[in-house]
Amino acid sequence: MCGIVGYIGKRDAYPIILNGLKRLEYRGYDSAGIALFDGNDIQLCKTKGKVANLEEKAEKEISLKGNLGIGHTRWATHGVPNDVNSHPHYSNSGDLVLIHNGIIENYGSLKKELIKRGYTFKSETDTEVLVNLIEDIQKNEDVKLGKAVQIALNQVVGAYAIALFDKKKPDEIVVAKLGSPLAIGVGDDEFFVASDASPFIEFTNNAIYLEDEEMAIIRLGRDVKVRKIKDDKLVAPYIQELQLNLEQIEKGGYEHFMLKEIFEQPSVIKDTYRGRLLADQGIVRLGGLEDHIEKFINADRIIIVACGTSWHAGLVAEYIFEDLVRIPVEVEYASEFRYRNPIISEKDVVIAISQSGETADTLAAIKLAKSKGAFVYGVCNVVGSTISRETHSGTYTHAGPEIGVASTKAFTTQITVLAMMALRLAKAKGTISKPDYMLYLRELELIPTHVEEALKTDSKIEEISAVFKDARNFLYLGRGYNFPVALEGALKLKEISYIHAEGYPAAEMKHGPIALIDEQMPVVVIAIKSDHYDKVVSNIQEIKARKGKIIAVVSKGDTVVREMADYVMEVPHTPEALTPLVTTIPLQLLSYHIAVMLGRNVDQPRNLAKSVTVE
Ligand code: G6P
Numbered sequence: 001m002c003g004i005v006g007y008i009g010k011r012d013a014y015p016i017i018l019n020g021l022k023r024l025e026y027r028g029y030d031s032a033g034i035a036l037f038d039g040n041d042i043q044l045c046k047t048k049g050k051v052a053n054l055e056e057k058a059e060k061e062i063s064l065k066g067n068l069g070i071g072h073t074r075w076a077t078h079g080v081p082n083d084v085n086s087h088p089h090y091s092n093s094g095d096l097v098l099i100h101n102g103i104i105e106n107y108g109s110l111k112k113e114l115i116k117r118g119y120t121f122k123s124e125t126d127t128e129v130l131v132n133l134i135e136d137i138q139k140n141e142d143v144k145l146g147k148a149v150q151i152a153l154n155q156v157v158g159a160y161a162i163a164l165f166d167k168k169k170p171d172e173i174v175v176a177k178l179g180s181p182l183a184i185g186v187g188d189d190e191f192f193v194a195s196d197a198s199p200f201i202e203f204t205n206n207a208i209y210l211e212d213e214e215m216a217i218i219r220l221g222r223d224v225k226v227r228k229i230k231d232d233k234l235v236a237p238y239i240q241e242l243q244l245n246l247e248q249i250e251k252g253g254y255e256h257f258m259l260k261e262i263f264e265q266p267s268v269i270k271d272t273y274r275g276r277l278l279a280d281q282g283i284v285r286l287g288g289l290e291d292h293i294e295k296f297i298n299a300d301r302i303i304i305v306a307c308g309t310s311w312h313a314g315l316v317a318e319y320i321f322e323d324l325v326r327i328p329v330e331v332e333y334a335s336e337f338r339y340r341n342p343i344i345s346e347k348d349v350v351i352a353i354s355q356s357g358e359t360a361d362t363l364a365a366i367k368l369a370k371s372k373g374a375f376v377y378g379v380c381n382v383v384g385s386t387i388s389r390e391t392h393s394g395t396y397t398h399a400g401p402e403i404g405v406a407s408t409k410a411f412t413t414q415i416t417v418l419a420m421m422a423l424r425l426a427k428a429k430g431t432i433s434k435p436d437y438m439l440y441l442r443e444l445e446l447i448p449t450h451v452e453e454a455l456k457t458d459s460k461i462e463e464i465s466a467v468f469k470d471a472r473n474f475l476y477l478g479r480g481y482n483f484p485v486a487l488e489g490a491l492k493l494k495e496i497s498y499i500h501a502e503g504y505p506a507a508e509m510k511h512g513p514i515a516l517i518d519e520q521m522p523v524v525v526i527a528i529k530s531d532h533y534d535k536v537v538s539n540i541q542e543i544k545a546r547k548g549k550i551i552a553v554v555s556k557g558d559t560v561v562r563e564m565a566d567y568v569m570e571v572p573h574t575p576e577a578l579t580p581l582v583t584t585i586p587l588q589l590l591s592y593h594i595a596v597m598l599g600r601n602v603d604q605p606r607n608l609a610k611s612v613t614v615e
Contacts, residue, residue: 002027002195003020003026003101003194003195004072004099004101004162004182004194004195005017005020005021005024005192005193005195006069006070006191006192006194007068007191007193008067008068008190008191008218009190009220010067011067012067013068014058014066016200016203017034017036018055018071019199020192020194021054021072021199022051023198023199024199025051026603026609026611027195027610028075028609029051029074029075029604029609030048030076030081031047031073031076032049032051032053032071032073033047033054033087034046034069034071034072034088035070035071036063036064036065036069037069039065043066044088044090045057045062046083046086046087048083048086050604068170070098070099070163070165070193072086072088072100074086074087075609077103077126078126078127079124080124084123085124085125087125087127089125089128089131091135092119092132093135095168096138097167098130098131098162099127099162099163100160101162101613102158102180102613103126103159104130107129107158110129110130110133110156114129130160133152137151137152145166145169145172146174146215149162149164149215150176150227153229154229158178160176160179160180161176161178161179161180162176162177163175172218172220173191173218174215174217175193175215175218176210176214176215176229177210179212179360180195180358180613181195181358181385181386182195184207184209184210184237185197185200185204185207186206186208186239187204190203191218193218196382197242198401201242201245202246206241206242207239207240208240209238209240210226211389213230214226214228216237223237248400256404256592257403257603258602259602261404261408262585262589262592265412265413265451265455266452268397268398268400268412269581271398271400271413272399272416272417273420273444276420277420277441277444279442279444282438282441284420284423284424284427286395286420287395288395289393289395292375292377292393293425296327296349297327297429298347299348299349300345300347300348301348301349302327302328302349302350303330303331303342303348303351304317304318304351305333305337305350305351305362305365306331306333306334306354306359307361309355309406309410309411310410310411310414311333312484313353313414314418315484317329317415317418318330319480319577320419320422320577321418321421321422321425324422324426324431324577325426326429326431327429334352334361334362335361337365337368338365338368344368344369344372344373344374345372346372349376349377350365350375350377351377351378352366352376352379352380352387354378354380354381354385355380355381355397355399355407355410356380356381356382356611357378357381357385357386358385358386358387358613359611359612360613361612363387363390367390370390375392376390376391376392377393377394379397380396380397381397381410381413397413397414397416398413402610403603403610405609406492406495406602411488411584412581416444419578423437440575440577443574449572450572450581451585453556453571454571454585455585457569457570460569462593465597468549468551469597471522472499472500473500473522474499474501474521474523475509475513475516475521475523475548476523476524476525477503477504477509477524477525477526477536477539478503478526479505479530479532480532480576481576481577481580482526482528482530482579483504485579485580485583485584486504488587489524489584489587490503491503492587492588492591495591495605495608496592496595496602497595497598498600498605499594506536506539509542509543514542514543517543519547522549523548523549523551524552524553524590525540525543525550525552525553525561526552527558527561528554528571528573528583529558536561537561537564540552540561540565544564549566551565551566551568552568553571553586553587555570555572556570556572557573571585
């Protein structure tokens with residue numbers, strides 16, 4: 001959480017940093033700050049609130065000059081969001097200024113030591129402790145800034161991506177990484193630092209992604225020097241050429257990123273299977289999987305670890321894998337898995353699913369599984385992310401940058417990858433008949449067209465949203481493959497509209513939630529044509545008998561549920577295993593419209609962050 005940006009070069013640093021912070025606001029947005037070196041002194045401005053508040057304040061209060069600067073957008077961990085706790089933080093002398101994404105776990109004991117040595121603290125943050133620790137080492141050990149940072153970080157327990165500079169050496173920025181992402185954009189005698197590449201994409205396509213426990217000294221007129229923090233070894237930096245472009249990270253005429261991302265799904269699902277799925281030739285081929293097929297099909301079980309929406313994609317995968325590949329699957333919240341002493345063996349295969357590839361709990365679960373000898377496969381969206389590097393192999397979804405905090409296109413592209421994996425493995429294991437295999441391949445290829453059709457019901461869904469926007473609770477019900485979709489629908493509504501919603505397996509309703517049903521309660525039921533259709537129809541009757549309001553997701557042409565439901569949202573027909581790819585679309589739109597009608601900040605809902613790099 002938190003976004004960091006830095007610049008050193010010939011251009012004005014202020015607009016680059018400010019724009020960069022706006023692009024990184026998905027990482028946290030409760031306060032923001034900037035520090036610029038104007039040639040004489042550091043100009044620092046910080047404030048509670050969004051980057052737009054910072055912009056207003058900075059333009060009034062500080063000189064915006066300078067070719068060196070750092071900026072931060074915060075998701076609070078230590079200390080409430082207020083002006084004082086916002087980053088950057090000064091050292092006591094006022095010479096050093098630092099930004100930090102992460103948590104210093106032993107900051108309490110370090111702070112006590114520093115207080116004994118006469119240091120004072122203005123904020124409640126762990127970051128202010130770190131900048132003073134660096135200053136203390138710089139003074140006592142008479143070492144240069146880079147060395148002081150290295151010594152300090154060897155005393156720190158926790159996670160960080162940091163950037164700092166010293167006003168006595170304004171040709172240099174020092175950065176370091178452990179557990180939080182950090183990219184360095186390499187231009188023509190100018191350098192950029194950021195949590196991801198989006199802040200500098202219009203200036204350079206060349207980026208160095210630091211690995212964990214690496215630091216870099218970025219000095220004008222020199223190459224970037226990367227070293228290992230622990231043993232001081234120099235590392236030859238690998239400069240990657242980025243594929244990202246500016247258009248991908250802009251709204252493209254949509255009112256919100258979330259809406260843009262919902263509507264991008266037909267094209268990104270296609271991007272995800274392009275070159276991998278050749279239905280007419282009966283081929284599904286995933287580069288990362290081909291060499292490991294035996295591992296999967298001989299595995300005792302597959303364990304899927306993930307958080308949030310990615311966990312819901314994992315639940316869908318559980319149904320597909322067990323159904324088609326006949327391997328037992330367990331789906332675990334990464335945060336629970338890592339702390340419950342799980343039984344893992346070398347015969348297990350672990351699949352880690354993560355849009356950002358940076359989620360701290362998922363990463364820790366991967367490390368644990370690897371330490372027990374399991375083979376770990378990643379399904380990530382962000383290329384070069386930590387999880388994609390930590391796993392033994394994997395497949396990227398090709399959803400492109402997802403900026404809206406509520407995940408949409410990441411979910412459907414994850415399911416696309418997982419379905420392709422299942423089909424490839426089922427074929428290899430012989431658990432699927434040739435006609436079924438061919439049918440699934442053809443149907444998967446048709447999904448973008450079906451999603452497009454589902455998106456055409458947008459205005460109808462907007463009307464339904466207007467009817468229910470003031471409801472205080474929602475229930476979402478689904479069975480089989482669509483139980484995880486019910487969970488995901490409820491999560492979307494909670495996240496962005498702040499309406500309480502629960503997802504439930506439809507049959508479980510009578511074991512508790514049915515008590516909640518009255519004429520005030522909207523119940524969203526996924527009632528598409530499937531093996532469970534008749535059972536779901538019975539569940540709808542049970543709700544109706546208690547006067548609940550039914551909003552049903554139905555298959556095109558359905559007449560039975562249409563008669564019973566108060567409102568219907570239609571989706572095209574596809575085999576049951578692929579239905580989550582289409583049934584999720586109306587639920588995304590429903591939550592989007594309700595949130596807009598309630599005046600919520602759809603792309604940046606309160607208290608959330610897109611990339612959760614703390615436990
Ligand atoms: C956060 C985001 C969710 C996301 C979850 C897992 O909570 O707000 O949208 O599903 O993290 O993130 P990941 O990047 O690992 O998929």
